[in-house]
Amino acid sequence: MGEMLQVKNLNVFYGSIHAIKDISFHVNEGEIVTLIGANGAGKTTTMHTISGLLKPKTGEVSFLGNPITQMEAHKIIRLGLSQVPEGRRVFSHLTVQENLTLGAYTRKDGSAAVANDLERIFERLPRLKERRKQQAGTLSGGEQQMLAIGRALMCKPKMLLLDEPSMGLSPLLVKEIFKIIQDVNQEGVTILLVEQNAKMALEIADRAYVLETGTIKMEGPADELANNIEIRKAYLGC
Amino acid sequence: MEFLSYLINGISLGSVYAIIALGYTMVYGIAKMLNFAHGDVIMVGSYLVFIGINQMGIPPLVAIIISMVACTLLGIIIERFAYKPLRGASSLAVLITAIGVSYLLQNLALLFWGSDPKSFTSVVTIPPLKLANGQLVISGETIVTIVTSTVIMIGLMLFVNRTKVGNAMLAVSEDKGAAQLMGINVNYTIALTFAIGSALAAVAGVLLCSAYPTLQPTTGAMPGIKAFTAAVFGGIGSIPGAMLGGVLLGIIEILSKAYISTQLADAIVFAVLIVVLLVRPTGLLGKKINEKV
Numbered sequence: 001m002g003e004m005l006q007v008k009n010l011n012v013f014y015g016s017i018h019a020i021k022d023i024s025f026h027v028n029e030g031e032i033v034t035l036i037g038a039n040g041a042g043k044t045t046t047m048h049t050i051s052g053l054l055k056p057k058t059g060e061v062s063f064l065g066n067p068i069t070q071m072e073a074h075k076i077i078r079l080g081l082s083q084v085p086e087g088r089r090v091f092s093h094l095t096v097q098e099n100l101t102l103g104a105y106t107r108k109d110g111s112a113a114v115a116n117d118l119e120r121i122f123e124r125l126p127r128l129k130e131r132r133k134q135q136a137g138t139l140s141g142g143e144q145q146m147l148a149i150g151r152a153l154m155c156k157p158k159m160l161l162l163d164e165p166s167m168g169l170s171p172l173l174v175k176e177i178f179k180i181i182q183d184v185n186q187e188g189v190t191i192l193l194v195e196q197n198a199k200m201a202l203e204i205a206d207r208a209y210v211l212e213t214g215t216i217k218m219e220g221p222a223d224e225l226a227n228n229i230e231i232r233k234a235y236l237g238c
Numbered sequence: 239m240e241f242l243s244y245l246i247n248g249i250s251l252g253s254v255y256a257i258i259a260l261g262y263t264m265v266y267g268i269a270k271m272l273n274f275a276h277g278d279v280i281m282v283g284s285y286l287v288f289i290g291i292n293q294m295g296i297p298p299l300v301a302i303i304i305s306m307v308a309c310t311l312l313g314i315i316i317e318r319f320a321y322k323p324l325r326g327a328s329s330l331a332v333l334i335t336a337i338g339v340s341y342l343l344q345n346l347a348l349l350f351w352g353s354d355p356k357s358f359t360s361v362v363t364i365p366p367l368k369l370a371n372g373q374l375v376i377s378g379e380t381i382v383t384i385v386t387s388t389v390i391m392i393g394l395m396l397f398v399n400r401t402k403v404g405n406a407m408l409a410v411s412e413d414k415g416a417a418q419l420m421g422i423n424v425n426y427t428i429a430l431t432f433a434i435g436s437a438l439a440a441v442a443g444v445l446l447c448s449a450y451p452t453l454q455p456t457t458g459a460m461p462g463i464k465a466f467t468a469a470v471f472g473g474i475g476s477i478p479g480a481m482l483g484g485v486l487l488g489i490i491e492i493l494s495k496a497y498i499s500t501q502l503a504d505a506i507v508f509a510v511l512i513v514v515l516l517v518r519p520t521g522l523l524g525k526k527i528n529e530k531v
């Protein structure tokens with residue numbers, strides 16, 4: 001179980017705003033690691049930097065031993081690193097099926113294999129199957145989140161980044177989404193999960209990092225952090 | 239019968255506007271910029287066809303293909319050297335650059351080809367169609383224009399909606415970041431859009447100059463502005479909108495010329511645009527702004 005993703009001394013700026021301050025962390029192959037933190041802590045900034053949508057001022061990101069810090073976003077996904085972005089960002093004017101097919105944009109293994117995986121995604125997410133011809137913009141929030149996850153899985157990633165998949169969903173749907181994340185992990189996909197819902201995230205994660213105003217304040221096994229007094233006060237409300 | 243004949247001419251002119259408007263609207267949809275040099279690409283394309291046929295004796299169809307290839311390259315070069323360095327800059331800076339590119343192309347044409355108007359010989363050889371005992375005559379140019387435009391529009395719709403690359407274009411026009419996360423190369427997609435728009439401009443130039451045979455460095459300016467109007471009229475960013483807007487604009491222009499006043503026709507066209515935008519700010523088929531949850 002080697003290190004799959006490694007982030008070293010990362011510093012990210014928006015103009016003069018220093019959003020990420022020298023953070024380092026790693027994710028091992030097969031793990032679920034969660035990055036928890038309040039609004040504005042820098043979670044999305046970190047995710048965008050890993051995926052290549054933002055470029056850091058200093059620091060390094062490497063994936064499976066490849067340095068990807070300066071790599072363009074559309075090349076990073078080809079290494080098997082896929083992201084479910086914050087706010088889902090499905091293509092609202094395209095149908096469910098077109099969204100999923102675009103998820104397989106980088107694949108070169110032929111349309112039969114893609115069609116096959118499309119059916120597998122529909123089996124896993126039956127709500128999407130009924131709505132395959134529907135425009136994605138007309139889906140409910142929960143369905144859009146499932147679509148975003150399905151779309152990110154269509155490229156057959158080795159690692160999945162999820163940015164607040166529980167945002168704006170009912171507790172029941174959050175459970176469903178987290179179950180899907182666990183299943184995907186069981187099938188061998190490594191997970192980096194960003195969450196404000198610390199309770200749920202710590203329940204399914206192996207390890208966790210706590211991000212506060214751009215720095216990592218705490219790290220450790222998820223069950224240890226779940227029992228930590230400070231964490232309980234700040235993030236779990238008890 | 240007279241009305242029908244005007245209507246057909248309007249559809250014909252309008253479908254040329256539609257082809258030009260497609261270039262504006264696709265570029266706007268993808269790059270979120272108004273490429274005011276688009277009209278001048280039409281002019282360059284027309285000159286190339288003119289030179290090919292009249293000075294070099296190349297068969298019309300070959301001349302048109304050469305012109306399309308050259309305009310495609312011109313579109314890619316303009317994007318690469320004038321607009322790409324400004325990605326992320328303010329839209330005002332991009333707009334001023336586009337106007338600059340437009341003047342550059344016009345002045346280069348002046349330099350190379352001079353200011354005296356060239357009389358463009360129609361590339362259309364098919365005879366006019368006489369209907370209703372010769373009361374209704376449809377010129378060969380009109381037939382070719384309508385058929386060509388229809389084929390282009392259907393082809394483009396199929397390309398955008400049915401192919402992987404076309405869907406990638408739609409994805410980029412909706413959300414560049416999410417498109418990149420799918421592995422779509424945004425720079426390549428933008429260049430491709432300019433290439434397609436410019437190739438269409440070359441075709442539009444030939445059709446336009448076959449019907450209105452005076453060619454000079456400013457030839458592209460007015461059709462360019464009108465097609466831009468058509469794109470806004472139909473809803474900028476919307477491909478069906480550009481088609482509808484273009485055709486309607488052509489009809490309005492020709493009918494105004496026929497029944498109201500030749501001098502006022504352009505004013506009427508722009509007045510209609512203003513009224514439509516007052517009633518529907520996003521244009522006829524414009525997408526409403528997506529509300530993000």
Ligand SMILES: Nc1ncnc2c1ncn2[C@@H]1O[C@H](COP(=O)(O)OP(=O)(O)OP(=O)(O)O)[C@@H](O)[C@H]1O
Pocket residue numbers: 014017019037038039040041042043044045046086196
């Ligand atoms: N485009 C931007 N321009 C300027 N500042 C930004 C930009 N995006 C984010 N920031 C700032 O960077 C900091 C981190 O933002 P980020 O979006 O990464 O937080 P987050 O942890 O994802 O928050 P949330 O839980 O609300 O999604 C914030 O202070 C934010 O204001």
Ligand SMILES: [Mg+2]
Pocket residue numbers: 043044045086164
């Ligand atoms: Mg965020």
